[in-house]
Structure formats: structure tokens, C-alpha cells
Amino acid sequence: MSSIREPFSKGASLAHRLDPRAKVVVAGIFAVQMAVAHTYVAALTGMVLSLICLALARLPLKKVLVRLLVVNSFIFFLWVILPLTYPGEAVWRFGPLAASRQGLLFTGLITLKSNAIMISLIALIATVSVNTLGQALQKLSLPGKLCHLLLFTYRYLYVFEEEYHRLVQAMKIRGFKPGTNLHTYRTYAYLAAMLLVRSHDRADCVRKAMLCRGFHGTFYSLRQFSWKRRDGVFLAVALPVLAALLFLEWRIPGLM
């Protein structure tokens, strides 16, 4: 649950002080470009760009690495499977198994791309608190329902976490020790079901409380974002760079 605590959202670096709207737009475009990139040149350039953003955010490097480790633990499985299953010229054989050159290159590309996206998101999006992010998305005219889904999920995540800990404690004080047996599975199933039922009840209560305060389907935001010169400069630099990245991707022929 550590990422819910938003360890990166507080700071005074340049990346922290930029207007969240500008950061959301740039990070969004960059993520899409990276996701569809199919050349090493574009992926490497993207990696360099995201590292520059990370440097601007001046985040504790150790914590960033821990987060990247989580993503890369998924990518590890790609390294195990993809080279062996991707058709192409074999570079390494082990009995009936053969790793293809194309498979290795392809997995390397995926690793680069996903890390570049993650690093840019950590530098640009994780430096905004979720609450501010929700409001920034709203200001960017994203569907209100989606923004509120984000804000409500975030608000009540804490309550559910608390509720979860309460239930776990209630289990512990009555001597529950998890093991590999039916009793454990059943208990965990009860726990999950209880959380589900309670969250449904809670949602109902919140709805009633909102009705009592005159809610009629529209949210009003009090937050005013102020667009500063540095935000303009940031966009003026970032957008041409993203365009150049697109050009790179388009002009350089694909890897495979």
C-alpha cells in the first residue's frame, strides 16, 4: 500500500512546481508514443527523455528503483518466454529449446519502452497528488464521472485499508494462523466477502450523505490552477521534442 501514501508527490523541484495539466498532457502523449514505438532509436531516445524528466524531479533514487523493480519483475517473465517462442534465427540452443535473435531484440525493446514510460510517469505524474490529478483531469475536460471515480476510489481506499486491518486484527486476536488448509481459504474468502459487503453499505451511506447535502449530480470544483510562464516554457520545449520523437519513429525503418 506504500504507493497510496504518495511518497513522490511532495517536493520543490521543477517537475513538482509545473502545472499538473501540462504534465498530464505531456506524459499522456509520451506514453502513447512509447507504447507504439517499434524502433530502438525511438525507444532509446524516449529513455533518455524520461531520465531527463526524472533528473528534473530530483526524487530519492532508491525508492524509484524499488518501484521499477516491481514493473521489471513482470518483464522478467517476458525474458523467460518470448525469446524461446518468437520465431527467427536461433542464437542459443538448449536441448529442444532455442532462443531467437529477433525474440531477444524484441524483448529488449519492450523492456526499454516500458521502463521509459514508467520513469516518465514517476517523474511527471507521481509528483502530483492524486487529488490534484483528479482535479487537473477535470479541468482538461475529461468525463466528470471518470474523474470522480478516481477521486472517490482514492478517498475510500484508506477507509477500506483500515477496515481490512480491523478485520485481520479481529481474526488474529482469536488465534487465526494462516496455513495451507481449507479453514484458511474459507477465512480469507469470508474476509474478502465482508470487505465487499461493507464497501457496498458504505457506498450507500455516502450516497445518502451526499443527497442530504443537496447533491444533484454535478460536482463543483473550487480549485483554481494558475498557469505560469515556466509551464508555457515546459510545453514549448516538450511538444517539439515529442514531435521530433514521432519523426524519428516514422523515418527510421523498423527493427524487424
Place this chain on the structure above:
Amino acid sequence: MSEPLIEMYNITFAYPGAPRPVFQDFNFQLLPEQHVGLIGPNGCGKTTLLHLIMGLLKPQAGRIVIFGQEVSNERDFVGVRQKVGLLFQNADDQLFCPTVLEDVAFGPLNQGKPPAKAIRIARETMEKLGLEGFEDRVTYKLSGGEKKLLSLATVLAMQPQLLLLDEPTTGLDESTRHRLIHILQDLDIAYMIVSHERDFLNHTVGKCCHVHATCCRSD
């Protein structure tokens, strides 16, 4: 004598699947400027009564008249909720905005007040309750007592003519309880409090009523 704030006639209400109704031919009246405590064992219908008044639950039979107007459908109750404030038992149900100021301003904004005015009302209400400086705090990080006072602020910010409080003292420490008593004593509107704490009610209400299935009997 002036017109009652709340009149309930022959109300019948049962929760789906419950063996017997909570209220059967229930009659009740609240007069202006009255401060009433509602008491009774768990499950006798205290909270249900408040939710019926707010239109959160609909009775199966009977008439409800609030501020002299009969209310029956959702549209009528939308009007009631502008004038009657309900403080929920659990503050986490009531506070859902990211920051304190936004939460207090939520009601006034829904009432159609422009943002600047909503912020002013919110600040004034918070000041009255001794919550200055809380504006930018994040709601879920407050203590239990702070959450309770804040949810009272969110209700009072709508400037209700009648306040309903559902077990406001649950989980409060001694000093917050005293603050709450002072706040209530200074209010110049009618209110009803559901509580199990006799001592708290003695300080805040003029009379206590036992909630029964057919009526509220004076203590």
C-alpha cells in the same frame, strides 16, 4: 401556538425481510425551537426516524409534513434537505471531498451559491466551530474528533433551520465532547439528537423522548 416543524401521521415502516415493522401507526411532532433528545434501545428506530424525515427511507404508509408542507416524493425531499441538516453517525460517510474546505463548501455549492460565496460561508462556519486553519488539510488524515466537528461544519454550512444529529458523541474524547456541547448550546435553531449518553443530553436538550413503534413518549 406556532406551526410544528415536523409532523408525522400514522407512519408504517418496515425494513424488507424484517419480521416486524419498526414503526406501526407512528405519530410524532416537533415544535419550533425545541431541542429534543431521542433515546431507546438499539434497533428501536431512532436512526430510521431521522432517515424517514430526510426522505432517505420511504414509509409504506402515512403522511409526513415538514415546515407545514406535505412531503411524499423525491422532489419534495430535495427541498427538505435544503432546510434540514443531518449529521451522520459515521463521519467517514459524510466527508468525501479531498480537502476540508471543499467538503464544507460542497453543500453551499449545491445550493447554487457562487464559489467565492461558498468559500466565505465555509470559512465562517469553520471559524465558528474553531476549525480555522484546517482549510487545506486532507479529510482522511484528521483525527476522529476533528472529523466529527468537520462533518458538523459541512451540515451547518448549508444554514439549516433544523438539525438532526445521529449519535454525535460516539468515539469523542472529553474535550471534543465539551466543545460539541458548547457549539450546540450556542445554536439558535431547533435540533434533535439521537444519543445513548444521558449526561450529554442533559446538557444539550430540553426534553428526552423514548422512541417506540407507535410514538415518541416523553421521558
